[in-house]
Amino acid sequence: MVMKYRIFIILGMILQIFISSEYLPKSDAFAYQDTLDKIKSRGVITWGFDAEGGAPYVFHDPAHPAKLIGFEVEIVEAIARELGVKVQFFQNAWDSILLSLRRGDFDIALNGIEITPERVQTALFTRPYYAYTEQIVARASDNRINRLEDLHGKKVGTLYNTEAKRLLEEMGDVAVSIYSGQVEPFKDLSLNRIDAVLVDLPIAAYYAMPNPQLRMVGSPVGEGYYGIALRKEDTALAEELNKITEKLLRTGELKRIYSRWGLWNVAQEKLFFHEGLLQQYTESPPSVSETMPVGVTRFLPTLFKGALVTIGISLLSMMLAVTLGLLLAIMRLYGNKWFQMISTAYIEIYRGTPLLIQLYILYYGMPNIGVSLSAFAAAILGLGMNYAAYEAEIYRAGIQAIHKGQTEAALSLGMSRRLTLKRVILPQALRIAIPPMTNDFIALFKDSSLVSVIAITELTKSYGILAAASMDFFKLGIITALLYFGMSYPLSRYARKWEKKLTSHDRNL
Amino acid sequence: MIEICNLLKEYGRQPLFKGLNLNISKGSVVAIIGPSGSGKSTLLRCMNGLEAFQRGCVSVEGHKLYGVLERDYNKGQESIIIKNIRRKVGMVFQQFHLFPHMSVLHNITTAPIHVLGIQRAEAETDAISLLRKVHLEEKAQKYPGQLSGGEQQRVAIARALAMKPEAILFDEPTSSLDPEMIEEVLQVIKGLVLEGMTTVIATHEMAFARDVSTHVVFLDKGEIVEQGSPKAIFSNPQNDRMKAFLSRFMK
Numbered sequence: 137m138v139m140k141y142r143i144f145i146i147l148g149m150i151l152q153i154f155i156s157s158e159y160l161p162k163s164d165a166f167a168y169q170d171t172l173d174k175i176k177s178r179g180v181i182t183w184g185f186d187a188e189g190g191a192p193y194v195f196h197d198p199a200h201p202a203k204l205i206g207f208e209v210e211i212v213e214a215i216a217r218e219l220g221v222k223v224q225f226f227q228n229a230w231d232s233i234l235l236s237l238r239r240g241d242f243d244i245a246l247n248g249i250e251i252t253p254e255r256v257q258t259a260l261f262t263r264p265y266y267a268y269t270e271q272i273v274a275r276a277s278d279n280r281i282n283r284l285e286d287l288h289g290k291k292v293g294t295l296y297n298t299e300a301k302r303l304l305e306e307m308g309d310v311a312v313s314i315y316s317g318q319v320e321p322f323k324d325l326s327l328n329r330i331d332a333v334l335v336d337l338p339i340a341a342y343y344a345m346p347n348p349q350l351r352m353v354g355s356p357v358g359e360g361y362y363g364i365a366l367r368k369e370d371t372a373l374a375e376e377l378n379k380i381t382e383k384l385l386r387t388g389e390l391k392r393i394y395s396r397w398g399l400w401n402v403a404q405e406k407l408f409f410h411e412g413l414l415q416q417y418t419e420s421p422p423s424v425s426e427t428m429p430v431g432v433t434r435f436l437p438t439l440f441k442g443a444l445v446t447i448g449i450s451l452l453s454m455m456l457a458v459t460l461g462l463l464l465a466i467m468r469l470y471g472n473k474w475f476q477m478i479s480t481a482y483i484e485i486y487r488g489t490p491l492l493i494q495l496y497i498l499y500y501g502m503p504n505i506g507v508s509l510s511a512f513a514a515a516i517l518g519l520g521m522n523y524a525a526y527e528a529e530i531y532r533a534g535i536q537a538i539h540k541g542q543t544e545a546a547l548s549l550g551m552s553r554r555l556t557l558k559r560v561i562l563p564q565a566l567r568i569a570i571p572p573m574t575n576d577f578i579a580l581f582k583d584s585s586l587v588s589v590i591a592i593t594e595l596t597k598s599y600g601i602l603a604a605a606s607m608d609f610f611k612l613g614i615i616t617a618l619l620y621f622g623m624s625y626p627l628s629r630y631a632r633k634w635e636k637k638l639t640s641h642d643r644n645l
Numbered sequence: 646m647i648e649i650c651n652l653l654k655e656y657g658r659q660p661l662f663k664g665l666n667l668n669i670s671k672g673s674v675v676a677i678i679g680p681s682g683s684g685k686s687t688l689l690r691c692m693n694g695l696e697a698f699q700r701g702c703v704s705v706e707g708h709k710l711y712g713v714l715e716r717d718y719n720k721g722q723e724s725i726i727i728k729n730i731r732r733k734v735g736m737v738f739q740q741f742h743l744f745p746h747m748s749v750l751h752n753i754t755t756a757p758i759h760v761l762g763i764q765r766a767e768a769e770t771d772a773i774s775l776l777r778k779v780h781l782e783e784k785a786q787k788y789p790g791q792l793s794g795g796e797q798q799r800v801a802i803a804r805a806l807a808m809k810p811e812a813i814l815f816d817e818p819t820s821s822l823d824p825e826m827i828e829e830v831l832q833v834i835k836g837l838v839l840e841g842m843t844t845v846i847a848t849h850e851m852a853f854a855r856d857v858s859t860h861v862v863f864l865d866k867g868e869i870v871e872q873g874s875p876k877a878i879f880s881n882p883q884n885d886r887m888k889a890f891l892s893r894f895m896k
Binding site: 539555 | 693694695728731732735736738740742743744745746755756759760761801804805808
């Protein structure tokens with residue numbers, strides 16, 4: 137009895153080491169001595185951004201998809217021109233953009249990065265190049281929402297790891313839906329899945345303004361600045377970039393860029409009075425190692441909550457997969473020509489296309505033909521229907537493995553085909569199917585992380601959010617992986633026991 | 646009770662039965678003998694609808710099953726005919742085919758409960774008395790995997806009897822048993838015969854065929870080469886193929 141828990145004790149010890157250790161990632165291991173010199177001598181500045189973040193920042197021109205456009209592209213090109221160098225583009229997932237910067241993948245990160253006290257601890261920010269505000273967007277037909285206070289008790293969409301998200305969470309009683317892409321929250325808003333969206337003004341201006349179903353509500357709330365993020369030690373580069381930004385402001389080039397994208401407003405006037413800001417953010421910033429949270433235990437409640445969602449989705453979708461899969465297998469083996477065709481087509485299509493695409497079609501595509509599912513329903517249907525195809529094949533193999541004499545014996549006793557299947561064939565086929573079914577359930581359990589694309593905050597998404605906020609992808613990652621393992625391992629143990637119990641009688645056969 | 650007329654059965658273009666006729670009257674004990682591959686098993690399986698045939702007719706107490714090329718009824722009607730035939734005729738297989746996931750008792754009671762609609766308690770009482778008849782009442786709670794081959798075959802006989810058939814088809818019931826277990830199974834079959842059960846048995850046990858049957862059919866290459874009373878067949882065979890077959894078996 138003690139033996140079987142030993143693995144958990146070992147894992148617990150590993151976990152303990154990570155939680156209590158003094159381990160901290162080195163911030164400058166791979167950085168050059170002086171990035172400004174490097175840029176000048178190579179004639180290239182490498183710019184990190186995420187085009188998936190979308191318009192109007194950096195995105196692929198719909199007319200010429202190979203070309204990147206956006207107001208930030210124009211800013212970076214102006215900066216490069218002033219430096220007398222060329223721009224090298226470096227696509228990087230937004231969530232990990234500061235990590236990659238720190239690792240030395242590129243020289244600057246400029247991509248709607250809000251200057252926040254947390255980020256200032258990990259990166260050096262230049263003077264701001266844009267003053268953003270948060271904009272509420274609601275449905276044009278919905279007159280309940282007119283200012284920030286009206287969002288209390290409502291379902292509000294926002295983006296991953298933004299100031300808007302923090303603002304909403306501070307309000308306490310707002311049901312926050314977190315999205316990774318910028319298009320999806322507006323889509324869900326027009327589908328009545330959420331009541332409002334709160335995002336940075338440039339996003340609202342680009343996506344909501346042209347949509348007659350949506351309206352921008354009231355005046356912008358909250359405010360802050362986008363800055364160019366640099367590695368801590370690149371103070372020379374920061375000084376140079378500050379000078380260039382100042383020049384672009386004075387010559388009116390920045391204003392021309394922002395006007396072109398419909399982003400210029402009075403708030404931008406503040407960019408001219410940057411001194412205080414720079415003082416506030418760049419004067420003797422606390423060093424990383426002093427302030428990085430060493431204990432990660434404070435994140436555990438959020439991770440546990442995500443784990444519960446993961447368990448719920450996995451269980452419900454597996455139930456669907458098991459039932460639907462059985463139906464498909466029976467249709468394929470015993471149905472008439474039409475049933476066989478339908479079942480075979482279903483299995484081949486679901487196995488032959490990515491689950492991710494199926495989820496997108498189910499959640500974002502189906503509303504186009506008048507079927508709007510909640511995120512939770514879409515997640516369970518998507519996973520369940522996908523895995524049903526695999527379960528069907530497992531059952532089919534199990535049923536076909538039963539000797540045909542079993543069917544003949546049952547038929548000769550006067551049993552109908554149906555009764556034979558129910559009493560004689562399926563109970564035996566199920567035993568054969570248990571080990572592969574367990575494998576599938578564990579796979580489904582891990583695949584459930586894919587449903588985070590449809591605004592469900594399960595374990596993996598919780599990890600992403602916490603890790604992006606704390607910059608601690610390593611320790612949190614290990615803990616999250618251990619949580620997954622801690623849930624799937626007992627499952628496979630239990631399945632093995634169950635299988636043993638079921639087959640104990642017919643050992644001698 | 647069972648009439649087979651002009652039975653034609655082909656595997657692809659390979660004919661097996663080319664118009665076979667056989668009449669099994671109520672209370673008779675018919676032993677079907679013949680070399681392996683002569684069609685003994687197939688003939689039995691045609692009698693209860695497990696095997697389809699092209700032409701001819703199998704009739705069990707007036708329930709007529711026709712060859713697939715000749716029938717004038719649909720699938721639904723066919724399954725009713727087959728169901729009625731199977732109610733009258735039970736079957737015991739060479740490989741027993743007990744249900745491995747059910748206890749001995751459960752193996753016997755499943756069909757009576759779910760097909761005949763008999764109450765569980767009553768079905769279990771019946772099952773126990775059938776087990777007593779095959780001398781296995783102490784094994785009621787065991788599973789097939791825990792029994793010897795001879796015990797399994799006796800349970801299979803009890804399982805067939807539980808449906809209260811009017812005839813039983815035995816398809817080489819002792820051929821996959823170890824020699825020391827053959828006798829216990831044959832004794833059980835002998836007991837049934839003494840009670841007057843109509844019995845058709847495909848077998849290689851010549852002594853048993855000679856001593857127990859009322860009628861012997863010698864089948865070779867799908868043809869009934871010779872048939873008659875056991876006395877006539879075994880002591881005075883007419884056909885050369887029959888003589889050759891017997892001389893190999895009755896050393």
